[in-house]
Amino acid sequence: MRRQQRGVALITALVVVAISAVIAADLAYRTFLDRHRTEAVLHVGQAHQYLRGAEDLAGHLLRRASMELEHHSLDQPWADEIPPLPVDGGQILARMEDRQGRFNLNNLVQANGHVNEAAYQQFRVLLETLELDPELADPVVDWIDYDQEPRGMMGAEDGTYLGFDPAYRAGNQGFQSVTELRLVAGFQDPEVFEQIAPHVTALPTEDDNSWINVNTATAPVLRSLAANPDEAQVDRILEVQEAGGFESVSDFHDIFGPPVRDGLAVDVVSSYFWLVARADIGTTSPTMYSLLFQDESGAVASVYRSFGSE
Missing domain, CATH: 1.10.40.60 (EpsJ-like)
Structure with a gap:
């Protein structure tokens, strides 16, 4: 009788340990997913800010071109693919083209x-x-x-x-x-x-x-x-x-x-330019498409912007 009781107690203990292990593993996995999702959200937010910064850089290149010359051509810096720009946690890749060609x-x-x-x-x-x-x-x-x-x-x-x-x-x-x-x-x-x-x-x-x-x-x-x-x-x-x-x-x-x-x-001048920029931050790589308009004063603003697809 006592031997049976000891056996039941042992089985009960093993079941409790197994359930505890499953619960602990589930909690650990959920914590991992929550942390991963939080990091992803933070990375996406960070990436979007960097991409808006790419717009500012594109605007700077266009303003400089308009100050130096009275025409837009393919040999100007804005038409070159921008080298990878290192940023905290990754890099930014960008290129721009004249949409009035x-x-x-x-x-x-x-x-x-x-x-x-x-x-x-x-x-x-x-x-x-x-x-x-x-x-x-x-x-x-x-x-x-x-x-x-x-x-x-x-x-x-x-x-x-x-x-x-x-x-x-x-x-x-x-x-x-x-x-x-x-x-x-x-x-x-x-x-x-x-x-x-x-x-x-x-x-x-x-x-x-x-x-x-x-x-x-x-x-x-x-x-x-x-x-x-x-x-x-x-x-x-x-x-x-x-x-x-x-x-x-x-x-x-x-x-x-x-x-x-x-x-x-x-x-020989243009007003509309198409910017494609990608931010590689952590495990995220969002792409931004932006149509930039440059007025006669040289000021540049985005008139259309989308993330993920054109």
Whole structure:
């Protein structure tokens, strides 16, 4: 009898020890997770502050460029990839590019809702230059304009998009970002989007038509400026870009033989720049995308900012 009691007591003690061990392990694991989550939250907050600091650095580079020269070109410090910047707990990586070296999708439709024919023809030439169907310009116009009348053979309004799965409607407003183009009929194909994306942008429009900076424009965008571009002259412009760019629009016209299409604006300065910055802090690496606007006084401010995706 006593032997049985001792056996029961021993088993009970072992069960208590086992339960205590499980509870202790669970508490230790929960403590680890709580500490890890707290550290992650702190690292993310710290990283976001560093990324805002990257905006300040980008603004400094742009202000310095505007004080030293009266044009923006690819040989200036702002156009160089910023070397990794060591910070407490990690590093910051950043690069900046001129978004006015690209075709502005929002130029396609004017504020009054009418199609900007000069920009429309330019976009068609750009699509052809990239070996894409120029008729793809029509669903892009339809995405922006206010009506529900499909334009051309490939046009698409709500009637098209409501048949998709999942269903949605046309934007009926200007593009907020280039990635929005993935929603437009004809551009859901990743290959089509990847082909056009490096040459287009989504900027606010001024006087219904934001200009192209010929010092930073990509070769396809340069070709789209004229109905019949001369390849030799486009190559010459690219050489000038690498050598420091044009100091004035008249210098550009001296080389660019074909006249720029009526209704299109070109310049050698820019107002909109795209900053991509990543902060590697601890186990977190958030990325920030920021559209910077520089006014005529040289002041720089972010007009669009997102973390994680464009």
